[in-house]
Amino acid sequence: MKDRVDNFYAGPGALPLPVLERVHSEFFNYNNTGMSVMELSHRTDEIQHIIDDSAARIKRMMNLSDEFEVIFLQGGGSLQFLMVPMNLSHPGDKIDYIDTGYWAEKAIKAAKSLGRDLEIIAASSDRHHTYVPSSDSIKTRSEAKYLHLCTNNTVVGTQFHNFPEVPIPIVADMSSDFLSKVIDPSPCACIYAHAQKKCRTFGGDCGCYPKEYFGK
Structure with a gap:
């Protein structure tokens, strides 16, 4: 055309x-x-x-097993910044986050408003978010419910090519690299994306959760 x-x-x-x-x-x-x-x-x-x-x-x-459920939601990725900690933790619970720039910081700010014991356990702010923390530098708390990260940081141009190896479940904001590559989803308690960047029109988002989390 x-x-x-x-x-x-x-x-x-x-x-x-x-x-x-x-x-x-x-x-x-x-x-x-x-x-x-x-x-x-x-x-x-x-x-x-x-x-x-x-x-x-x-x-x-996405190579998701039958243990995962795909759900479609409204509100875009920003609503997931609140829904994820509300669904996967309770007030006072420990949740760990990685700060790699603009979108990660928005997720951190939203989660902090819910009364969780949030700790930024790795960050790239010391070099203006021009890199992502290496896997061996990411030390999670053993009691933390999950580790949240933004896999692709569009504002600064950095990306996690693989999920870090950590002993707790990972929550991945994949809004800007959703469906763009083959991943191993097994470390994840949640993969979410506001769908407009990769696969549909604006206003909706997609969440992939293990079925074991439903009803908890």
Whole structure:
């Protein structure tokens, strides 16, 4: 399409032209329902199929076992800065964070507001966040419920290529490298991403949690 421009925004990311063309072709009549997907009730089988199929595709692309559940949420990644500590810890619990710049700092600020015993156990602020702490420099507290990190720091251009080896579960904000590479999710208690940077329009986010955490 000659009128399309090359889009290098940090987000929302560009959507593949075949995806846009399929959405366009089905916009007025989705899957022979006689209705636009924007008009269908969230209780219909068609919408449930979209949710289930999307979750299955994400699990396959992220190499997630059946022990993980994929959930779709509103509020973007910023809401996850609050939801993660609320879901995975209680007031007074210890939670460890790595400070690697702008987005990590926002997550830290949000979690601190909830009355957790939060400690920044590694940081790159001494060199203006131009690096990520090495795995051997990351010393977590044994009682901490999880270690939170931002895998890709778009503002400063740094990235964790692998999860650090730590003895506690990892919570990974993968908003800007979600679905961009093959990962080993086994160290993680949660992987979340506001989806607009990599795989959909703005306003939503995706969370991947082990099923054992549901109901706790």
